[in-house]
Amino acid sequence: DTGVSQDPRHKITKRGQNVTFRCDPISEHNRLYWYRQTLGQGPEFLTYFQNEAQLEKSRLLSDRFSAERPKGSFSTLEIQRTEQGDSAMYLCASSLDGEETQYFGPGTRLLVL
Amino acid sequence: SQKIEQNSEALNIQEGKTATLTCNYTNYSPAYLQWYRQDPGRGPVFLLLIRENEKEKRKERLKVTFDTTLKQSLFHITASQPADSATYLCALMDSSYKLIFGSGTRLLVRP
Numbered sequence: 001d002t003g004v005s006q007d008p009r010h011k012i013t014k015r016g017q018n019v020t021f022r023c024d025p026i027s028e029h030n031r032l033y034w035y036r037q038t039l040g041q042g043p044e045f046l047t048y049f050q051n052e053a054q055l056e057k058s059r060l061l062s063d064r065f066s067a068e069r070p071k072g073s074f075s076t077l078e079i080q081r082t083e084q085g086d087s088a089m090y091l092c093a094s095s096l097d098g099e100e101t102q103y104f105g106p107g108t109r110l111l112v113l
Numbered sequence: 114s115q116k117i118e119q120n121s122e123a124l125n126i127q128e129g130k131t132a133t134l135t136c137n138y139t140n141y142s143p144a145y146l147q148w149y150r151q152d153p154g155r156g157p158v159f160l161l162l163i164r165e166n167e168k169e170k171r172k173e174r175l176k177v178t179f180d181t182t183l184k185q186s187l188f189h190i191t192a193s194q195p196a197d198s199a200t201y202l203c204a205l206m207d208s209s210y211k212l213i214f215g216s217g218t219r220l221l222v223r224p
Binding site: 042043 | 147154156158162202206211213214215
């Protein structure tokens with residue numbers, strides 16, 4: 001299966017710790033998106049990359065959040081000094097430039113205790 | 114501000130019936146609208162896209178309508194099956210190709 005993959009699938013951490021998530025998009029896709037989803041809500045946009053360039057960041061992305069896509073392939077999302085309010089499902093999606101459909105990974109579920 | 118609304122109450126129907134889900138939007142003029150399915154603990158899966166110049170689109174047992182005057186899309190599943198039970202998300206794409214989702218409607222199909 002060459003779909004979008006995310007690692008880890010689940011992460012439990014204590015408040016104040018740093019966490020890093022990884023996303024591997026579909027290989028030929030040059031656009032990569034991060035979304036966050038809380039219970040009972042739809043996914044909310046966090047940031048996106050076109051190749052290695054980070055083109056847009058949501059106001060939801062506080063300065064504790066940073067995302068990278070160093071070689072235009074996989075991406076990482078780091079959360080520093082986690083807070084309980086960061087508990088959510090973090091979804092990654094990818095698409096071809098100009099294509100309307102986004103392909104989502106299985107998500108990383110984060111629980112901050 | 115831009116807003117997408119889906120019925121937050123679960124839709125509970127008998128197997129074999131047609132499920133109809135509603136998506137309303139305000140302060141937005143999308144060129145197209147998408148529907149995704151999401152199962153618990155999984156990422157959304159793309160189902161259908163309908164453009165503003167299309168009134169209706171079909172794929173197997175799925176049908177989507179798009180009324181830009183009413184600012185509404187309807188999503189229908191005919192001959193519903195228990196396997197159709199999931200949350201269905203409506204999404205619009207903005208000018209930077211990011212998706213703006215509704216909160217989703219949970220569908221439960223009883224055998």
